[in-house]
Amino acid sequence: MAMYQRALCWVRRDLRLRDHTALAAATRQTREVIVVFVFDTNILRNLEDKDDRRLTFIHHSLQDMQRRLVKKGSSLLVCHGDPVLDIPRLAQDLKVQAVFTNRDYDPYARKRDRIVEQKLKISDVAFHSYMDQVVFEHPDIVTRQGEPYKVFTPYKNAWLAALRPEQLVEEKPNLKRLAQAKVFEKWSDPWSLKALGFEENDLWLKAGEEGARAAWKKFQKHMHRYHRDRDFPSRNHGTSGLSAHLRFGTISIRELVRTALTQKDEGARAWLTELIWRDFYQTILDRFSYVVRGAFRSEYDRIQWPGKPEHFEKWCRGETGYPLVDAAMRHFERTGWMHNRLRMVVASFLVKDLLIDWRWGEAWFARKLLDFDLASNNGGWQWCASTGCDAQPWFRIFNPVTQSKHFDPEGRFLRAHLPELAGFSNTHIHWPHEAPASEQEKAGCRLGRDYPTPIVDHAAQREKALKLFEGVSQTV
Numbered sequence: 098m099a100m101y102q103r104a105l106c107w108v109r110r111d112l113r114l115r116d117h118t119a120l121a122a123a124t125r126q127t128r129e130v131i132v133v134f135v136f137d138t139n140i141l142r143n144l145e146d147k148d149d150r151r152l153t154f155i156h157h158s159l160q161d162m163q164r165r166l167v168k169k170g171s172s173l174l175v176c177h178g179d180p181v182l183d184i185p186r187l188a189q190d191l192k193v194q195a196v197f198t199n200r201d202y203d204p205y206a207r208k209r210d211r212i213v214e215q216k217l218k219i220s221d222v223a224f225h226s227y228m229d230q231v232v233f234e235h236p237d238i239v240t241r242q243g244e245p246y247k248v249f250t251p252y253k254n255a256w257l258a259a260l261r262p263e264q265l266v267e268e269k270p271n272l273k274r275l276a277q278a279k280v281f282e283k284w285s286d287p288w289s290l291k292a293l294g295f296e297e298n299d300l301w302l303k304a305g306e307e308g309a310r311a312a313w314k315k316f317q318k319h320m321h322r323y324h325r326d327r328d329f330p331s332r333n334h335g336t337s338g339l340s341a342h343l344r345f346g347t348i349s350i351r352e353l354v355r356t357a358l359t360q361k362d363e364g365a366r367a368w369l370t371e372l373i374w375r376d377f378y379q380t381i382l383d384r385f386s387y388v389v390r391g392a393f394r395s396e397y398d399r400i401q402w403p404g405k406p407e408h409f410e411k412w413c414r415g416e417t418g419y420p421l422v423d424a425a426m427r428h429f430e431r432t433g434w435m436h437n438r439l440r441m442v443v444a445s446f447l448v449k450d451l452l453i454d455w456r457w458g459e460a461w462f463a464r465k466l467l468d469f470d471l472a473s474n475n476g477g478w479q480w481c482a483s484t485g486c487d488a489q490p491w492f493r494i495f496n497p498v499t500q501s502k503h504f505d506p507e508g509r510f511l512r513a514h515l516p517e518l519a520g521f522s523n524t525h526i527h528w529p530h531e532a533p534a535s536e537q538e539k540a541g542c543r544l545g546r547d548y549p550t551p552i553v554d555h556a557a558q559r560e561k562a563l564k565l566f567e568g569v570s571q572t573v
C-alpha cells in the first residue's frame with residue numbers, strides 16, 4: 098500500500114483517540130496525520146440557546162482530546178466555519194494528500210460530505226470515509242429481498258446472526274504518526290466558547306474520553322441488573338447514562354458491544370438490544386430520510402392535530418398538573434437529559450393526551466437534549482406517536498398516573514423534582530388532585546395555587562385520540 102506523506106483526520110461525532118476507525122486507517126496509511134475539528138457555522142447558526150449544553154460538551158471533549166494529543170507531541174486543529182470551504186482549504190494549505198473521516202448518516206452530513214469529497218477530488222486529494230458510529234450500516238443487514246428491515250425484532254436477529262468478531266476488533270491508531278498542525282487559524286482562541294458567541298453551561302456529567310471511561314466503568318458493575326432496573330428513573334445506574342458519549346463518540350460502540358457480548362447475562366443481553374435499536378434507527382434515517390419531515394407511515398400525516406399551543410407551552414415548562422410529566426420535563430430543562438421511560442411518558446402525553454403534533458415535541462427535544470441524535474429522537478417520537486415503522490400500536494395509550502405508580506412507586510423521582518409535592522403520601526403523590534384538603538394542608542401545597550390543576554382530563558383525551566387515529570386508519 099502506498100503511503101501518504103500527510104493527511105487530515107476530520108473528527109465530527111467521534112471525539113476520542115481510542116478505538117477510532119478513521120484515525121487508525123489514517124495513521125496506517127500516512128506518515129503525518131493532523132487531527133481537525135470544525136465548529137460548523139451551518140449548525141451553530143440554527144442553535145436557539147446561547148448556553149446550549151451540547152457546545153459545552155463538545156468544547157470539554159475537545160479539551161480532553163487536546164490534552165491527550167499534546168502528550169503525544171501533537172495538537173488538535175480547531176476551526177470555526179463552513180466545513181465545505183474549510184476542509185478543502187486546509188487540505189491545500191497543509192498540503193495533504195488525503196482526508197480521513199468516519200461516516201455520519203444525518204441527511205445534512207451526508208450532503209456536506211459529498212460536496213467536500215467532490216471539492217477535494219478537484220485538487221487531487223483523496224477522501225476516505227469509514228463506518229465507526231454503528232456496528233452495521235446499510236446494506237449490511239437487509240431482508241432476503243435486499244430491502245432494509247422495517248421491523249425491529251427480525252432486524253435484531255439478523256444483526257446478531259451477522260456479527261463476526263472481526264467487526265468488533267479495536268481500531269488502534271498509531272499515535273506516533275500524529276503531527277503538529279503547522280498552520281494556525283485566524284480564530285485566536287479556539288478554547289473559548291465566547292469566541293463562538295456561546296456560553297458555558299453546567300453539565301451533570303463529565304465530557305470527553307475521560308468522562309466516558311469513568312461512566313462506562315461504573316455501569317459495567319450494574320449491567321447485569323439492567324433488565325430489572327432500566328425502567329425506574331430514580332434507580333442509580335439503572336441505565337448507563339452513556340447516550341451523550343455515544344452521540345459525540347467519546348466512547349466506541351464496538352467496545353460497548355464487545356463487553357456486552359462477553360457478559361452473557363440477562364442484563365447484558367437487554368442492554369445490547371438497546372444498542373441494536375440505535376443501529377436500527379440509524380438505518381431507518383439513512384434509507385427513509387423523509388422521516389425527518391413526516392410520519393414513516395405517511396397516512397398518519399393526514400391527522401389534523403387539534404391540540405392547543407398554550408398546552409404545548411405548559412408541557413415544555415412542566416406545568417400540566419400531571420406529576421410524572423411535570424417532574425420529567427422540569428428535570429429535563431435543568432439537565433438536558435431524560436430517562437427513557439420518561440421520554441416515552443411525556444411523548445405519549447403530548448401526542449395522545451394533548452393531541453399535539455409529535456413533530457413539536459420532537460423539535461423541543463432536538464433543541465434541549467444533550468444526547469440529541471436525529472435518528473434515535475425521530476425514531477423514539479414516531480414510536481410513541483404510533484406513526485413509526487415498528488411503533489407502539491395507536492390504541493395503546495399510556496396512563497401517566499398508572500405509569501407513575503408503576504415506575505416511581507415511592508414517588509422518589511417526583512419528590513426530587515417537584516418539591517412542592519414532596520409532603521404528599523405515596524398514595525396521593527402520583528395524583529394529588531384527589532388528596533383530601535387535610536393532606537394538602539399538611540403537605541403545605543394548595544392545588545391550583547402551588548401546583549397546577551390538570552390541564553386536560555386523561556380519560557376524555559384518550560377517547561379523542563382514539564377517534565383521531567381510528568379516522569385515519571379506517572381510510573387506509
Ligand code: FAD
Nearest residue numbers: 336337338339340371375437440468469470473474477478
Ligand atoms: P441505556 O439504557 O444505557 O442504553 C444504552 C444506549 O443504547 C443509549 O445510550 C443509546 O445510545 C442506545 N439506546 C437506548 N435506548 C434506545 C432507543 N430506544 N433508541 C435508540 N437508541 C437507544 N436516544 C438518543 O441517544 N438520542 C435521542 O435524541 C433520543 N431521543 C429519544 C426520544 C424519545 C421520544 C424516546 C422515547 C427515546 C429517545 N432516545 C434517544 C432513546 C433513549 O431514550 C435514550 O438513548 C436513553 O434514554 C439514553 O440513556 P442511557 O444512555 O442511560 O441509555
